[in-house]
Amino acid sequence: MVHAITGGDLGVIDQHKALMDDTIGVDARTDAIAVYANFSMMTRIADATGTPLDAGSTAISETLRADLGLDDFISSRM
Amino acid sequence: MNTHVAHDQAAPAAPTIVDADIRADLQDAHASFVEALGDPGTWWTGAERVAIVDEARRAMEHAQRPPWEAPSTITGMIGDGHPLPLWAIDAVWRITNHPGTTTADWYASIIEQSDADLTDRDGARSYVELVAVVAPMNAIDRFADVMGLARLPLPAPVAGAPSRHAPESSVQRHWVPTVNMAGANVFKALSAVPAASAAMRPVSASHYVPEDAIVGDLTWCRDTLSRAQIELVAAATSMANECFY
Structure with a gap:
């Protein structure tokens, strides 16, 4: 669903919404879209303000960051 | 979907979208945030805060433009008499369309322009409030867009001067100044403008x-x-x- 949304094709988005309605229900689909919207906000706050990783996250995320290539993001701030 | 526009009798200038299928706390958070946009903020007037959202919405219509095409560099993109300074318009567009491409150098250039442009307000803290308007509106508008709802209409600006309330803050680990406080770094990010930070939190909690x-x-x-x-x-x-x- 998230990738359908960021892809921007309204037909594909509607297909995913219908699939979610059939599988998890309308309320869950709405809440999923709400979470997507929230992280459209939080990512913009973090990246617009130069928010660094929290101290407790730096070490425990090292393998994850490497596996997913997160350290290569322009927004990487280590 | 039972979507319609309803006008609050007590505040006719601040219409809200009501949808019977959507949680009331979500709708209330959206309506409260948008209604308050018209009020004078900490560093921006009500008219400027509404103009910031207008620019964010205009930016979304140009989402395919690359990040290096700042609107201030494109002839005819910004009309004469625009209520916002050019650096603010460029920042709104970059944050809306390409948030993952912001860098410390980009931020420094924006603040350099803001400090040169503004004579009566703090550039860095004005930028923080701008972020605190743009980011939640991205959440509210993108939610409406995906849900197939009309975007909330913007309120009429309320006259008055910004409060210019500036608690003690400094540049620490973020690019922007922050106050000393406990909690996750992302919740500290807007702390130099407490009213703006507080306005964002119900949006996050409801989503x-x-x-x-x-x-x-x-x-x-x-x-x-x-x-x-x-x-x-x-x-x-x-x-x-x-x-x-």
């Missing part, structure tokens, strides 16, 4: 989970999505936005 449950109750959910499913959507969105944090 995601209550703030005290983010790390305090890892099983909290609304009985629709499990917490694990919520975090999966959060992670996928952050990845799609190439957000390192």
Whole structure:
């Protein structure tokens, strides 16, 4: 669903919404879209303000960051 | 879908969208945030805060433009007499369309322009308030867009001067100044403008989970999505936005 949304094709988005309605229900689909919207906000706050990783996250995320290539993001701030 | 525009009798200038299928707390959070946009802020007037949202909405219509095409560099993109300074318009567009491409150098150039442009307000703190308007409106508008709802109409600006309330803050680990406080770094990010930070929090709580449950109750959910499913959507969105944090 998230990738359908960021892809921007309204037909594909509607297909995913219908699939979610059939599988998890309308309320869950709405809440999923709400979470997507929230992280459209939080990512913009973090990246617009130069928010660094929290101290407790730096070490425990090292393998994850490497596996997913997160350290290569322009927004990487280590 | 039972969508319609309703006008609050007590505040006719601030219409709200009501949808019977959407949680009331979500609709209330959206309506409250948008209604307050018309009020004078900490560093921007009500008219300027509404203009910031207008620019964010205009930016979304140009989402395919690359990040290096700042609107101030394109002939005819910004009309004469625009209520916002050019640096603010450029920042709104970059944050709206390409948040994952912002860098410390980009931020420094924006603040350099703001400090040169503004004579009666603090550039860095004005920028923080701008972020605190643009980012929640991205959430509210993108939610409406995906749900197939009309975007909330913007309120009429209320006359008055910004409060210019500036608690003690300094540049520490963020690019922007922050106050000394406990909590996750992303919740400190807007702390130099407390009113703006406070306005954002109900939007987050209604979309995601209550703030005290983010790390305090890892099983909290609304009985629709499990917490694990919520975090999966959060992670996928952050990845799609190439957000390192």
